[in-house]
Amino acid sequence: MAKDYKRDDGRKFDELREMKAKVGVVDNADGSAMFSFGDTVAIAAVYGPKKMHPQHQQNPEKGTLRCNYNMVSFSVEDRIRPGPSRRSTEISKVTEWALEPVLMIKDYPNMVIDVHISIIQASASTRCAGINAAALALAHAGIPMKNLVSSLSVGKIDKQLVVDVNKFEDSVFDEGEGATDIPFTFTGDGKITHLQLDGKISKDQFMEAMNLAKEGAKKVYEVQKKALKESLN
């Protein structure tokens, strides 16, 4: 039963793990940031805008956002082979889709903005942490943006909706209806730029999950804003 489920880390259902955000973590980069949800730690660095090479990839109508999501080999229990995989290729693209809607990318024809994301410690919701770090890094790089984006996952653990799934809920839990993982990304004004879902859920409960995510994203947004302000001191 839903009421019986207790989160293994003692959190309330709508409680996110402790978030940390810091801007300016890679000196060489034009913008950079770290974002963490509990034990999940992502760093992101922005290089650009710069001329796109090779030239035939230049787009005269708008700039190109190029994201690269990468998990370091020792970020997980079983070492993962370094280098791109099908999974990381997909997450990279989804990250571009999540971020580009808030960028004033039309101001940079023929240019490219590179965003490199590395997950250095993984404990579920890595793509969300990566997107949050990347949004901060883009802002830190001074790239004109309409807003920030804030990302988090909502889970359905058996029948219970929870916010910010952790590793146990994401990959160990397997009772009742199992675990459903729904990563969302919202703009600061509540529009969805990214959404994925794996598992088993009814439409009604999905609508509930979406509302939870929207509320949770506001908390992420506050942490991001605070980090940006601190970087100015």
Next chain:
Amino acid sequence: MKTTKITGERIKQYLEEGKRFDGRKLDEFRDITIETGVSNQAEGSVRVKLGKTEVIVGIKMNVGTPYPDSPNKGNMMVTAELLPLSSKRFEYGPPRFPAIELGRLTDRFIRESNFIDFEKLCIKEGEKVWTVFIDVYSINHDGNLLDAAGIGAVAALMIAKMPEYDEKEEKVLFGKFTKTNIPLKKGLIIPTTIYMVGKNIIVDPTLEEEDVSGGRVTIGATESGVINSMQKGGLDTLSPEEMENILDLSEKVRKQVSSALGKVK
């Protein structure tokens, strides 16, 4: 060549009036045809057409070792190739993002629904299990390869026959098919992708319509409406209300796909 701006504007203008170039309604699929038996070497194979869009999907099986975290379950692998023969937009070379995404979305659509009864694909726990390979190839690209691939995967699984396995020799006797189908759970699963074009949402776009689309949501669900997989693609943003409309449209059009799948034998 990509659809021109002027055609794109006209498509959007038509949709505002509830019309499409080919006379379909916004929530109407093209004719869905599913033929079986593309290759007699495959455990199961189908050809799916959505109007002029065409894909072939084949199933091959083999015996391998299970993953350590699921010692009593069979495995599945889905790959998709966008063949250069199917469109001048596709080139030879290692798979790029669209092919990778097509494979991964089809994979999650099947896997997350538990359509295949993986536990029944275990031969000896911890040692030997069946792996199901589902391979998708585009034959003619005229939009909505995502749904074509999903429909093809389900249809191919429905008709595939297990090859014979010689326990003594530990060898799969390919070409000697048993009468046993791949163990599937009851009920159909249905892929539907909803495309956003301007302010309208449509299903089963032609290539021209897909070019003009600013975003899409791919939804895998059961006949009874349980959602198992979902992914938003593209740059258009969505309000929660718009997202609800997308789910409603998906629910509404699922019948069109399931009635085509229901005829597969």
